[in-house]
Amino acid sequence: MPQQLRVVGQHVGKEAPLALTNKPYVKLEQITKSYGAHTVLRDVNLSVHSGGVLAIIGPSGSGKSTLLRCINYIEPPNKGIVTVGDVTIEGETPVSRRDLRALRSKLGMVFQSFNLFPHLTVLRNITLAQERVLGRTSAEAELIAMQLLTRVGLADKAAQYPSRCSGGQQQRIAIARALALDPKVMLFDEPTSALDPELGLEVLSVMRELATSGMTMIVVTHEMSFAENVSDHVAIMADGCILEYGPSREVIRNPQSARARQFLRAVNER
Amino acid sequence: MNALLQGATWDDFTSWLPDLWSGFVLSIEVTIASLAVGLPLGLALALGVQTKAMLLRGICLAVVEIGRGAPALVLLQFIYFGLPSAGLPLTSFVSATIALGWSTGAYTSEIIRAGLDSVPGGHKEAVSALGLSRMDGLRYVILPQGLRVAVPALLGFSILVFQASSLCFTIALPELISRAYEIGTNTFFYFPALATAGLFYVAICMPASFLVSYVEHRAGAYAVR
Amino acid sequence: MLYQLGLILRGLPWTILITAVSLLIGCILGYPIMLGRNARSLPVRLVSIAFISLIRAVPPLVWLFIIFFGVGTGAFSMSPLTAALIGLGLIAATNMAEIYRGGLISIHHGQWEAAQALNLGGAHTFRDVIAPQMFRVALPSSATYAIGLMKDTAIASTIGVPELAYQGARLTQETFQGLKVFGMVGLIYILLSLPIAWLSRRADLYLRAKVAR
Numbered sequence: 091m092p093q094q095l096r097v098v099g100q101h102v103g104k105e106a107p108l109a110l111t112n113k114p115y116v117k118l119e120q121i122t123k124s125y126g127a128h129t130v131l132r133d134v135n136l137s138v139h140s141g142g143v144l145a146i147i148g149p150s151g152s153g154k155s156t157l158l159r160c161i162n163y164i165e166p167p168n169k170g171i172v173t174v175g176d177v178t179i180e181g182e183t184p185v186s187r188r189d190l191r192a193l194r195s196k197l198g199m200v201f202q203s204f205n206l207f208p209h210l211t212v213l214r215n216i217t218l219a220q221e222r223v224l225g226r227t228s229a230e231a232e233l234i235a236m237q238l239l240t241r242v243g244l245a246d247k248a249a250q251y252p253s254r255c256s257g258g259q260q261q262r263i264a265i266a267r268a269l270a271l272d273p274k275v276m277l278f279d280e281p282t283s284a285l286d287p288e289l290g291l292e293v294l295s296v297m298r299e300l301a302t303s304g305m306t307m308i309v310v311t312h313e314m315s316f317a318e319n320v321s322d323h324v325a326i327m328a329d330g331c332i333l334e335y336g337p338s339r340e341v342i343r344n345p346q347s348a349r350a351r352q353f354l355r356a357v358n359e360r
Numbered sequence: 361m362n363a364l365l366q367g368a369t370w371d372d373f374t375s376w377l378p379d380l381w382s383g384f385v386l387s388i389e390v391t392i393a394s395l396a397v398g399l400p401l402g403l404a405l406a407l408g409v410q411t412k413a414m415l416l417r418g419i420c421l422a423v424v425e426i427g428r429g430a431p432a433l434v435l436l437q438f439i440y441f442g443l444p445s446a447g448l449p450l451t452s453f454v455s456a457t458i459a460l461g462w463s464t465g466a467y468t469s470e471i472i473r474a475g476l477d478s479v480p481g482g483h484k485e486a487v488s489a490l491g492l493s494r495m496d497g498l499r500y501v502i503l504p505q506g507l508r509v510a511v512p513a514l515l516g517f518s519i520l521v522f523q524a525s526s527l528c529f530t531i532a533l534p535e536l537i538s539r540a541y542e543i544g545t546n547t548f549f550y551f552p553a554l555a556t557a558g559l560f561y562v563a564i565c566m567p568a569s570f571l572v573s574y575v576e577h578r579a580g581a582y583a584v585r
Numbered sequence: 586m587l588y589q590l591g592l593i594l595r596g597l598p599w600t601i602l603i604t605a606v607s608l609l610i611g612c613i614l615g616y617p618i619m620l621g622r623n624a625r626s627l628p629v630r631l632v633s634i635a636f637i638s639l640i641r642a643v644p645p646l647v648w649l650f651i652i653f654f655g656v657g658t659g660a661f662s663m664s665p666l667t668a669a670l671i672g673l674g675l676i677a678a679t680n681m682a683e684i685y686r687g688g689l690i691s692i693h694h695g696q697w698e699a700a701q702a703l704n705l706g707g708a709h710t711f712r713d714v715i716a717p718q719m720f721r722v723a724l725p726s727s728a729t730y731a732i733g734l735m736k737d738t739a740i741a742s743t744i745g746v747p748e749l750a751y752q753g754a755r756l757t758q759e760t761f762q763g764l765k766v767f768g769m770v771g772l773i774y775i776l777l778s779l780p781i782a783w784l785s786r787r788a789d790l791y792l793r794a795k796v797a798r
Contacts, residue, residue: 162701162702164698164701164702191704191706194701194702194703194704195704197702198702199699199702201695201698201699201702203693203695204695205693205695205696205698205699206699207696207699207714207718208718209717209718209721218703218705218713218714219703219704219705222705222706222709222713223703223704223705223706223709264699267703268702268703271703271704364655364656425775426771426775429736429771429774429775429778430736430770430771430772430774430775431736431737431739431740431750431771431774432736433739433740433742433743433750434739434750434753434767434770434771434774435771437750437753437754437757437763437767438763438764438767438768438770438771440763441754441757441763441764441766441767442763442764442765442766442767442768443763443764444763445761445762445763445764445765446764523643523644523645524644526644526646526647527644527646527740529646529743530742530743530754537644537646537647537650540650541650541654544654544655548658550654550655550658551651551654551655551656551658552655554647554650554651554654554655555651555655557647558643558647558648558651561642561643561644561647562639562642562643565641565642565643566638566639566642569638569641569642570638
């Protein structure tokens with residue numbers, strides 16, 4: 091089902107995302123975020139269609155993680171409009187808890203530092219929110235957790251504590267934990283940056299599988315191969331603005347701005 | 361509140377002040393004397409427990425472990441009631457100074473040791489590389505750095521020593537609490553007298569501990585860790 | 586000597602009782618005090634800070650005197666044991682509050698963020714995610730504090746609770762053998778701290794094996 095929509099997304103050219111004819115599932119409008127006098131995001135507009143996979147790349151400090159964290163209001167933006175499905179939240183107004191819950195129920199998030207709960211077993215990490223947030227029985231929650239653990243290849247770790255798992259395994263568990271709540275969109279905040287390259291690969295392969303299954307994904311990453319080969323769209327950010335946005339290969343192989351070319355050259359030379 | 365004040369009047373309070381004040385001065389004196397004994401002892405013990413001479417190290421360890429392990433109140437009574445039975449009668453002030461100094465030395469030796477340990481190992485190597493003697497290295501390189509790290513914790517402990525001076529009540533030293541208690545027994549105004557004494561402690565300890573956390577905060581800003 | 590030791594040891598149950606009960610009071614009361622200390626509302630926070638600072642600014646012995654002689658002879662009469670438990674319990678509560686707070690501060694902010702992203706909500710986040718880790722981190726310092734509190738119970742002797750130091754003082758008055766008697770008393774306190782330290786180390790190792798942090 092969302093597969094078709096994704097095909098549509100791939101045909102879209104490099105116009106501003108708001109000019110799209112069909113309605114995007116995630117839409118960020120004029121997102122602005124500053125800490126005191128320091129502005130991290132300036133008037134950022136971005137959208138992702140259902141089933142789309144967007145990679146956000148850019149030099150460190152460009153605001154890409156902050157942008158991602160604004161989507162689920164872990165960092166509330168100072169200004170702007172976040173729309174996810176049928177939920178719309180405006181930055182300036184005080185946000186009601188109900189809206190926040192509705193917004194976050196559509197969004198799963200995976201962090202750079204995994205953030206698994208160290209005092210709970212792997213299984214309990216995945217069942218906790220299912221029971222507390224979705225009201226599933228523990229039997230249901232465990233069944234779903236085991237299915238997801240099998241999917242990420244870690245069914246044998248269910249009874250372990252996270253500290254007994256490698257970084258790559260922890261990150262896959264974190265993905266399973268987020269998926270267990272049936273999110274419509276998965277947000278990934280540099281999911282492989284804290285990992286050795288070979289451990290990063292096992293996480294990337296789970297993410298690739300997730301993308302092929304039709305999950306809508308927004309991925310802040312330094313992995314150029316993921317941006318180029320798995321995501322359908324890429325946004326390059328610098329200094330709190332989006333420099334360039336468009337279909338992955340086009341943007342990566344043929345960047346328009348000098349700043350984007352400079353960044354991509356630096357990445358390729360590494 | 362009236363039930364607690366027991367009808368004590370303002371004149372009652374003012375009539376107690378000279379007594380409480382002299383008790384307070386004595387409390388401060390015991391504190392200073394204990395610190396004067398305890399801090400150098402703490403430094404000596406900190407170095408002593410790291411020495412290679414087994415006997416000296418054993419003695420230092422025992423002094424530290426007993427000083428930290430036994431309640432200060434028991435140390436106080438051990439010295440005050442115990443030493444006379446060994447033929448060494450002491451005044452309560454001297455007993456208090458010895459006991460609280462012992463306790464201070466035991467605790468501060470740990471604080472100072474932690475401070476010395478925080479000096480990077482490379483500095484010790486640099487000292488020997490420069491051909492400085494161990495004493496000189498300690499004196500000019502290790503101690504100045506290590507003690508600076510220990511200062512906030514030592515200040516914090518000094519407040520505790522002042523509070524511990526209240527224990528001297530049990531060895532008949534007429535310090536602040538003994539005076540307040542005495543007023544209580546004479547007038548039956550126990551609560552007003554004791555609460556006033558409590559306020560003396562508050563007046564010293566509260567600002568002092570805010571000062572210590574400020575110093576801690578400042579030190580934390582550029583501490584080598 | 587053995588006879589004297591037996592007399593002193595009559596105080597042991599009292600020492601253990603006061604330590605255990607005031608620690609229990611402290612562990613329970615310390616929790617709301619810590620919550621107040623970290624409250625979002627400024628007045629609540631200020632009141633909590635003032636309360637903690639006040640309790641800590643006055644020496645434990647003075648608190649016991651104020652409670653037992655001050656309040657006890659005026660407003661309500663109470664037994665020495667009750668007064669000791671109230672006083673040491675309150676002191677333990679403020680200290681435990683600060684220990685809990687230390688545990689709370691040490692929790693990585695990613696834990697809060699993950700709970701937020703999972704939509705857990707304030708109450709569940711605290712109960713299921715934060716509090717267990719906070720108690721876990723607080724365990725070693727709580728054990729250290731328990732040993733300190735056990736030694737502080739010696740001051741209950743000054744208001745007539747018949748615990749170890751009290752037995753020591755009484756025996757000294759009868760025998761004039763202060764050196765020996767208080768030597769034994771001090772040794773008992775040191776020995777008492779060993780099982781607490783051992784237990785806490787065991788618990789810490791057990792939890793560390795399960796949950797490395």
